[in-house]
Amino acid sequence: MTRLTRLLAIAAFAALGAVGAPLMPLAPMAEAQQVNPTAESVTEDKLFQALRGDQMIEGRASIPDPKAPGLIKPGNKGWADTHTGTIRALTVWTMIGMVALLGIFYAYRGRIRIDAGPSGRTIKRFGGVERFAHWLMAVSFILLALTGLNLVLGRSVLLPMIGEGAFGALSASGKIVHNYMGWAFMLGLALAFVVWVGRNLPKAHDLTWIAMGGGLFKKGVHPPAGKFNAGQKLIFWSVVVGGAALSFTGVMLLFPVLAGTQADWQLYQLIHGIAAALLTAVILAHIYIGSIGMEGAFDAMGSGEVDLNWAREHHSLWVEEVEGKSAGSQGGGRVAPAE
Amino acid sequence: MKAFLAAVVVGIIVAVGSAQLLDSRFQTTTPALYTTEGARITSPGDNLVQF
Ligand code: HEM
Numbered sequence: 001m002t003r004l005t006r007l008l009a010i011a012a013f014a015a016l017g018a019v020g021a022p023l024m025p026l027a028p029m030a031e032a033q034q035v036n037p038t039a040e041s042v043t044e045d046k047l048f049q050a051l052r053g054d055q056m057i058e059g060r061a062s063i064p065d066p067k068a069p070g071l072i073k074p075g076n077k078g079w080a081d082t083h084t085g086t087i088r089a090l091t092v093w094t095m096i097g098m099v100a101l102l103g104i105f106y107a108y109r110g111r112i113r114i115d116a117g118p119s120g121r122t123i124k125r126f127g128g129v130e131r132f133a134h135w136l137m138a139v140s141f142i143l144l145a146l147t148g149l150n151l152v153l154g155r156s157v158l159l160p161m162i163g164e165g166a167f168g169a170l171s172a173s174g175k176i177v178h179n180y181m182g183w184a185f186m187l188g189l190a191l192a193f194v195v196w197v198g199r200n201l202p203k204a205h206d207l208t209w210i211a212m213g214g215g216l217f218k219k220g221v222h223p224p225a226g227k228f229n230a231g232q233k234l235i236f237w238s239v240v241v242g243g244a245a246l247s248f249t250g251v252m253l254l255f256p257v258l259a260g261t262q263a264d265w266q267l268y269q270l271i272h273g274i275a276a277a278l279l280t281a282v283i284l285a286h287i288y289i290g291s292i293g294m295e296g297a298f299d300a301m302g303s304g305e306v307d308l309n310w311a312r313e314h315h316s317l318w319v320e321e322v323e324g325k326s327a328g329s330q331g332g333g334r335v336a337p338a339e
Numbered sequence: 340m341k342a343f344l345a346a347v348v349v350g351i352i353v354a355v356g357s358a359q360l361l362d363s364r365f366q367t368t369t370p371a372l373y374t375t376e377g378a379r380i381t382s383p384g385d386n387l388v389q390f
Contacts, residue, residue, distance in 0.1 A: 063373040063380065128342050135346030140354075176358070183357035184350040255365075302340070 067262065079266045087273040091152050098281040102288045108217075112294040114310045115220055122305035123322060130195050134301055137188030137239075140181045145280050147174035147181075152273070182250050189243040196236060199227045205317065206230035227318040235286050242279035245271055 050057050050072075057072040126134070150158065150171060159167045208223050209230040215221035216231075223229075228236065249272040252259035259265055290297050296310035311319045370380040 062375070062378045064375060065373050068373070131342035132346050132349075135343045136350055139343075139347055139350050177354070180354040180358045180361075181350065184353040187353055188346070188350075254361075304342075 070262065073262065075266075076262060082270065083273070087270070087277070088152055090274065091149070091277040094277045094281040095284070098284045102285060102293075106288075106293070111292060112216070112289075113219075114296050114307060115222075115313060116309045118296070118307045119309040121308040122299075123308050123311050123319065124304060125300040125306045125311070126304045128304070129191075131301055131304055133188055133191035133195055135188075136184060137192050137243075140185035140188055141243075141283065143177055143181045144185055145276070145283070147178040148276055149280075150174050151178075179254060182247070182254075185243070186247045189239070189247065193240055196228075197240075200233045200236040202230075202233065206233065222313045222316065224316045225314065225318070226321070227315060229314065235282060238279060238282045242275045242282070245275045246279065249275070 047057075055072075056070075056074060059069050059071065061068040151174075154167065154171055154174075158170070162170070203226065205224050205226070206229075209225055212221060212223040214229060214231050215223050249268040252268045253265065253272060256265055259268060290301065296307050300306050308319070368382065370382045374380050
């Protein structure tokens with residue numbers, strides 16, 4: 001071999017080496033692709049890198065759930081922020097706001113008394129079916145509100161107070177109560193709607209009632225009202241509309257397959273959270289005025305009989321109607337002396 | 340009081356009844372529904388905080 005041919009041979013070998021080096025690992029990889037099914041699976045490192053970004057992460061899953069492979073979608077991240085940020089803030093501030101308002105109202109007005117004092121005579125206000133419907137709706141709503149509030153605030157408020165074990169047990173049973181008490185609420189809501197809707201249609205005198213602030217802010221002011229005044233009609237329609245929205249979205253959340261895709265679940269959850277916060281605030285005001293806020297009001301839902309003077313002050317048109325009817329049926333016995 | 344107690348009792352009956360009906364006829368847990376011969380999903384258990 002001449003010196004030149006030896007040099008050429010070395011150069012060719014080196015060139016082959018330079019090209020061949022990167023090719024070397026490729027050969028076993030191509031082979032491995034046929035035998036190793038996980039060769040292309042995501043490495044943990046890559047996954048964590050990707051999770052940090054805001055890109056869509058989707059893959060294949062071997063379970064027959066078409067939604068399972070969608071691990072992260074940019075929309076879901078935005079949703080998580082809305083859920084843990086906006087909804088939580090809305091819930092906290094509507095609750096605090098309403099309790100503060102009621103506190104201010106109580107400080108300013110105190111307990112609204114029967115101006116003429118109790119008469120000692122009562123008048124039948126609500127029958128057994130009406131009170132049953134009310135309490136079915138009320139008991140279930142209060143349980144739903146408490147267990148629902150735990151879903152929104154429990155981790156930050158209750159967990160540090162009672163510890164993981166107790167909070168875990170409480171939340172797991174709370175979730176079961178929430179899922180199934182919903183059906184009792186729907187039944188109560190439907191019943192209350194049927195028994196009361198006729199009495200809650202808007203009337204011209206409702207405007208006078210609203211213009212006079214319902215007489216709530218001043219002693220001795222009593223605008224005329226039928227069986228339900230304009231304020232109560234507002235409560236009734238809030239309960240009907242809010243309750244229907246909560247019921248529909250609640251059933252969709254119970255049966256996500258019926259509801260559609262992630263985007264639908266998010267919309268339903270958003271409506272559920274907002275309606276729950278707003279209706280709970282309205283109900284706080286309702287519970288206040290139906291119990292400590294107004295003398296004589298609770299009896300309407302307790303025994304079903306209210307004091308005649310209370311009825312004349314708060315529902316004058318309704319009393320005239322009842323007295324007119326009972327006079328027509330010769331005393332009818334609807335207004336009775338209290339025991 | 341009677342109306343209130345009746346509402347509590349009926350509320351419990353409706354809740355327990357709907358739970359029975361839904362669990363027996365309309366609902367399946369995710370682990371049960373999506374477990375196949377090739378992929379088994381274990382139940383997360385009852386305690387959603389500690390598992
Ligand atoms: C401890 C809780 C509650 C108390 C003390 C209470 C008390 C009352 C009282 C006294 C009335 C009759 C008012 C009247 O005679 O004019 C009433 C009516 C009513 N309640 Fe309740 N209630 C409670 C919870 C609830 C809940 C949770 C809901 C709904 C989710 C609700 C919905 C209604 C509705 C729609 C009416 C008829 C319209 C009205 O009076 O505003 N109540 N409640």
